[in-house]
Structures are given as structure tokens and as C-alpha cells.
Amino acid sequence: MSGKNRILVVEDDNAINQMITALMMKNGYQVIRAYSGTEAVMHLEQGKFDLVLLDLMLPGLTGEDVLKQIRKKYHMPVIIISAKIDKSSKIALLKLGADDYITKPFDMDELEARIHANLRRYHHRGFQESLGKLSYKDIVLDQDTKEVFVQGKQLTLTAREYRILALLMHHPHKVFSRGNLFESVWEEPYMRDDNTINVHMSKLRCKLQEVNPHENYIETIWGMGYKLI
Numbered sequence: 001m002s003g004k005n006r007i008l009v010v011e012d013d014n015a016i017n018q019m020i021t022a023l024m025m026k027n028g029y030q031v032i033r034a035y036s037g038t039e040a041v042m043h044l045e046q047g048k049f050d051l052v053l054l055d056l057m058l059p060g061l062t063g064e065d066v067l068k069q070i071r072k073k074y075h076m077p078v079i080i081i082s083a084k085i086d087k088s089s090k091i092a093l094l095k096l097g098a099d100d101y102i103t104k105p106f107d108m109d110e111l112e113a114r115i116h117a118n119l120r121r122y123h124h125r126g127f128q129e130s131l132g133k134l135s136y137k138d139i140v141l142d143q144d145t146k147e148v149f150v151q152g153k154q155l156t157l158t159a160r161e162y163r164i165l166a167l168l169m170h171h172p173h174k175v176f177s178r179g180n181l182f183e184s185v186w187e188e189p190y191m192r193d194d195n196t197i198n199v200h201m202s203k204l205r206c207k208l209q210e211v212n213p214h215e216n217y218i219e220t221i222w223g224m225g226y227k228l229i
Contacts (some may be wrong), residue, residue, distance in 0.1 A: 007115070014056075037060045134169040
């Protein structure tokens with residue numbers, strides 16, 4: 001899998017950038033390096049990437065600004081690399097569209113494992129093999145292009161928001177528990193006190209209703225989970 005994947009490493013510290021790049025190349029990834037937010041956006045506009053490693057403290061555009069730019073056009077996973085460790089910062093970045101977060105200083109083996117896990121989810125076999133379009137109410141989800149439209153207007157979704165919506169649309173009458181959703185989309189054991197599903201579901205609902213505020217799409221079944229309504 002790794003030999004087919006192209007990674008953008010956005011880090012202004014030259015030593016850290018080179019260290020990450022060396023690890024990625026050793027594991028067979030194709031790597032493009034950027035040292036500023038502006039340079040990162042330029043590379044994104046010039047080529048296709050399967051994953052972005054993104055520092056926050058960058059010259060020019062900040063990491064948060066780059067993340068916003070990415071989510072306007074792209075679905076690839078974004079892993080934030082930052083010295084910020086407080087919970088509020090992590091939640092804010094998840095809401096902006098980050099898929100994962102690793103704190104400096106980090107273990108290189110852990111970083112490689114997170115990259116591998118995010119790429120595996122992004123290229124999940126079930127979504128690649130299930131081609132065609134799914135429709136529900138005024139939502140159209142194109143599984144070939146990974147694009148989602150509401151009333152003909154394209155939504156900007158993160159990779160995980162897309163997978164949550166696709167899972168619900170594949171099974172429009174099924175109630176998914178938080179554990180079901182987390183283990184299906186993240187492919188990791190669910191921790192009961194984890195707020196991740198709530199954050200992603202809230203963001204997905206907001207994006208759907210920004211286009212059509214008169215329609216409800218996702219219902220919370222208290223004590224059970226979520227389903228399309």
C-alpha cells in the first residue's frame with residue numbers, strides 16, 4: 001500500500017521535516033516537503049496527495065488556515081503535528097477537519113503507525129469496491145469521486161465525515177450505536193467516554209443543514225445511537 005501513497009509533510013523546522021521525510025521514504029512513501037503554509041497550499045493545488053502531515057506553527061498561512069483550505073476541496077486524511085496538548089485545541093482541530101493528532105515530541109514508530117492506519121481507512125476496501133451513487137432525500141453521495149451533494153451543492157467533508165455519512169446511507173433504516181460507528185469508521189476499539197463521534201456527528205449535521213436548514217437528516221435515538229431520519 002505505501003508505495004502508492006503520496007504524502008505532503010508541512011513542517012517549518014528543517015531537522016524535523018527531514019527526519020519525518022527520511023522515515024516516510026524508508027517505508028516506501030512518496031514525499032513532498034513544504035516549509036510554510038503558503039508553500040503547502042501551492043503543492044496541494046499542483047498535485048494529488050493521499051495524506052497530509054501538518055504542523056500548526058508555520059510562517060505565512062498558519063496550520064489552521066491550511067487545514068481550512070484543504071477541507072474546502074479535498075478529502076484526504078490530515079494528521080496534525082503540534083506541541084499543543086490541551087483538550088480544547090484538539091477538539092477545535094477535529095471540528096476544523098483534522099483526522100488525527102500527534103503531540104511533539106513524538107515517537108517515530110507511533111507516527112508511522114498513525115499514518116498507516118489513516119491511509120488504510122482512507123483506502124478502505126469496502127468503500128472502493130462499492131461504486132456508484134447513493135441517494136437519500138436530497139443528498140447524493142458519489143462513491144467513485146467521494147463527492148457529496150445536497151440540493152446540487154457540493155459539501156466539503158472530512159474523510160471521516162464522508163465515511164460516517166456513507167455508512168448511514170448504505171443502511172438507511174439501521175440504528176448505529178456510537179461504538180458501531182467508531183469501530184466501523186476508525187477501525188479501533190471504542191472507549192465509552194470518547195467524545196469523538198459526537199464531535200464528528202455534530203459537524204456533519206451542521207454541514208448538511210447549512211445547505212438545507214428545513215430538512216432533518218440524522219436522528220439521535222437516545223440510549224441507542226444514530227440513524228437517518
